[in-house]
Amino acid sequence: GISVPGPSGWDAAASRRPGIRYLYADGDDPDDLAAAASDAVETTRETRRPALLHVRTVRYLGHAGTDVESGYRRSAEIEADLDRDPLLALARRISGPDLASRYDEIATTVRGLADELQDAVRLDSAFEIAEPLRAPEAAELAAGNPFVAGSGERERVFAGRLPERSGPLTLAQSINATLSDALAAHPELFVFGEDVGRKGGVYGVTRGLQQRFRLARVFDTLLDEQSILGLALGLGVSGLLPVPEIQYLAYLHNAEDQLRGEAASLRFFSGGAFTNPMVVRIAGLAYQRGFGGHFHNDNSLAVLRDIPGLLIAVPSRPEDAAPLLRTCLQAALHNGSVCAFIEPIALYHERDLHQPGDRGWLGDYSSFTSEPLLGRGRTHGSGEDLTIITFGNGLRMSLRVAARLAADGIDARVLDLRWINPLPVEDIVREAAATGRVLVADETRHSGGVGEGIVAALVEHGFTGSIARVAAADSFIPLGEAAYAVLLSEEDIDRAARKLAERG
8 A cells, every 4th residue: 555554464474375485585685685585596496386585675755756655654764764775785785996886877877768768659549559459350360270280180189080070069069179179289288277177177168188188288276266367377478378267257256357457468568579378268158057146157248348458259159169269269379369268158068949859059060260250240040120139148049039030920130249359340230231120139237238339339330220139137147047037038039029120
């Protein structure tokens, strides 16, 4: 704090952690500091474990230019700090006849650098300032598919049973196969998180990966989301490609600043000089049965949508999962992007679409893609009466509604966004213009939900047709059947679609 002192000893006590060597030194004792720093370095090198060096020092002249510390500190305290000046302590330790001249030489150098920078070009437009946050263009990403290994390696990894020859897959199976392909193609890629290794994930999405690629490449972490994303930060800035998993979307809130304040900001504040690429897989959204509550059914993406430069993909169909995940990996590898890959839990193992046993929610594995799909949606159907814009679980519900509408003579097309950021605005505007009537089916909350961005995009691009929106209630999600009282339902979509169609 600026004016609030911490309790005596609290920082030392809070700094002590299991497995981390703690060392203390006074900033005004150069010899003690040098010894402690050397000890920390040697400890880290010998044990390959972290060490924490706690150096006590002083602050002069207040917290900022507007802060007058004499207003809340006694003169005696301020004067006592002057006696602990670390620069003067170092000067006393290395005192000699040329010390003053060295000090003047440094001052001259600093003054000269300041003069050189007086006329330096300054950022003066929003475009220039936000340039490091810009999403990569498809052409900027690597041509072809760098996340599929050679045929021989793939045969070995998949034990001769290549996923594209295995028949239609579920969403979970498609994600698993994509991760296997990526791990085989890139030795610098790591998959880790809570229960992802030995257990193979709470929902079996990473099942078998640790057995195929060993403990060093696919491993379990502490039950600590800050540690998971913190590890990803370190791996990414070191030139590796981390793919951490956050077990549930609601768990992300324990560590969201690792994305907002650290991962997504490094490229921005370094002007692109440094990056910490990663693809964060997050099991999320709602509608899973038999296991719920707001910690396991979370339908809010607002905290992610608010982070500048963060790419957000939401695969719904199994055949879309591989191209979308591969595009995120390409953006991370070639552009240093930070990506959130939101996997709808309720669709992981879904097989049917309209009727039990119809296998309409299975899809073929896409092992190759001609171009990255960043910021591109996918349209289902070509109806001319109504456009339903949706994503995630909303896609399955909307396709079921569209079939019922068709039986009653209302032809609807359904646009699956697939990307929340960058939002596929070009596809939204085109598909809206094709029918002149748009229903936004948004499974996130009514306030702060994705639907707000869709409607805003339509208005900003001059759409003059009819717009309606249905979304989840502004509520946490309760347990049991009560959850479906606050979530977006097929009935909500059906009712709104028919009402909208009647207008025209």
